Amino acid sequence: MKKILIIAFYLLSVSIAFGQDQVEVEPAMQDPKAQEKIKNLRIAYISDKLGLTSEQAEKFWPVYRGFSDERKLLRLEYAKSRRELNAQNPTPEDQEKQVILGLEIKQRELDLEKDYSGRLMKIITAQQMLNLRKAEGDFQRMILQQVQQRRMMQQRNENIRERNQQLQKKN
Numbered sequence: 422m423k424k425i426l427i428i429a430f431y432l433l434s435v436s437i438a439f440g441q442d443q444v445e446v447e448p449a450m451q452d453p454k455a456q457e458k459i460k461n462l463r464i465a466y467i468s469d470k471l472g473l474t475s476e477q478a479e480k481f482w483p484v485y486r487g488f489s490d491e492r493k494l495l496r497l498e499y500a501k502s503r504r505e506l507n508a509q510n511p512t513p514e515d516q517e518k519q520v521i522l523g524l525e526i527k528q529r530e531l532d533l534e535k536d537y538s539g540r541l542m543k544i545i546t547a548q549q550m551l552n553l554r555k556a557e558g559d560f561q562r563m564i565l566q567q568v569q570q571r572r573m574m575q576q577r578n579e580n581i582r583e584r585n586q587q588l589q590k591k592n
Contacts, residue, residue, distance in 0.1 A: 463560055470556035471549045480544045488537035492530060499526045 467485075468478055502522055506515055542550060 466560050467556045471552050477545055484540050484544065491533055495526050495530050499523060
């Protein structure tokens with residue numbers, strides 16, 4: 422399993438390197454192949470960290486995907502609302518509405534998590550449920566580190582190209 426994860430992370434870093442020409446890309450606009458690879462990596466990583474049996478995995482992943490999809494929709498709703506807020510000169514009323522919406526979405530996300538936790542506890546053990554939160558956070562941190570490392574390498578390569586061009590102009 423570790424070999425699979427190592428290979429998968431290598432493939433992920435390569436796919437991120439090719440798909441990251443635009444520094445700030447909205448999730449909906451990311452390369453579908455990269456999204457699919459990340460999704461598969463998440464499945465492998467979480468399955469490994471939770472130690473899911475094949476029977477558990479068969480029942481767990483459809484429920485977990487449903488939870489993830491609904492949580493994603495809530496977060497997109499909030500992000501859309503923030504984008505629509507007049508960033509240059511928001512009125513106090515708009516700011517108050519944004520705060521209230523943020524709290525409502527957090528509550529809906531908590532309710533969603535309670536509902537799905539109950540469903541998941543029928544499939545996995547309490548220990549696996551506790552490990553799930555940690556595995557999700559660890560996976561996100563790992564992906565962010567990969568992206569940051571890739572961005573640093575891009576910046577380094579750009580700096581080298583600029584220096585080479587300056588040296589060529591001098592010569």
